Amino acid sequence: DAGVIQSPRHEVTEMGQEVTLRCKPISGHDYLFWYRQTMMRGLELLIYFNNNVPIDDSGMPEDRFSAKMPNASFSTLKIQPSEPRDSAVYFCASSFSENYGYTFGSGTRLTVV
Amino acid sequence: KQEVTQIPAALSVPEGENLVLNCSFTDSAIYNLQWFRQDPGKGLTSLLLIQSSQREQTSGRLNASLDKSSGRSTLYIAASQPGDSATYLCAVGSSNTGKLIFGQGTTLQVKP
Secondary structure, three states, rough: OOOOOOEEEEEOOOHHHOEEEEEEOOOOOEEEEEEEOOOOOOOEEHHHEEEEEEEEOOOOOOOOEEEEEEEEEEEEEEEEEOOOHHHHEEEEEEEOOOOOOOOEEOOOOEEEE | OOOOOEEOOEEEEEOOOOOOEEEEOOOOOOOOEEEEEEEEOOOOEEEEEEOOOOOEEEEEOEEEEEOOOOOOEEEEEEOOOOOHOOEEEEEOOOOOOOOOOOOOOOOEEEEE
């Protein structure tokens, strides 16, 4: 298995632009999580899905952030419009069930200038 | 609200030493606890997962313990090596939702 695959690895964009981050979870994993990591706040859970359904989006910072999971093998996290304070590393993770550990992707390093 | 704390924030030891990393959590009603390793600029690698009914888990030179009643977990690394240098993160699953809450991590440096 190739693990959790995220794209792009790096993204540099100008303030105000739309940014879309992508994630392919491990096949058969029912849970998908989006996290954001910064030096100041560490790892923060943004949203997670179970069987493609958003379960908890209380960590999504603002309406500028949205996430979708149209099928079991693909999820997107969109920021529109982007702001410099959105600069962070965004991780996607998946899990087989609540009894199993997470597998993380390599992350997308987002820089908004 | 569950809060996870890791002490110390940074640790430097000479090669060969045995060491302990600490993790504490405020709500003892946890579902599981997971230790991760993160290398600079990389993603997180799962090291050990302890279910709430378990007291410890071992993998090679690593041993993680869990004491729910006191809200603590420790990660023991035996005979440390320079390759163990990384940030170690503790994460707590607070319910059967699969949702993990992370500590801020302990950055370990093992000097040759």
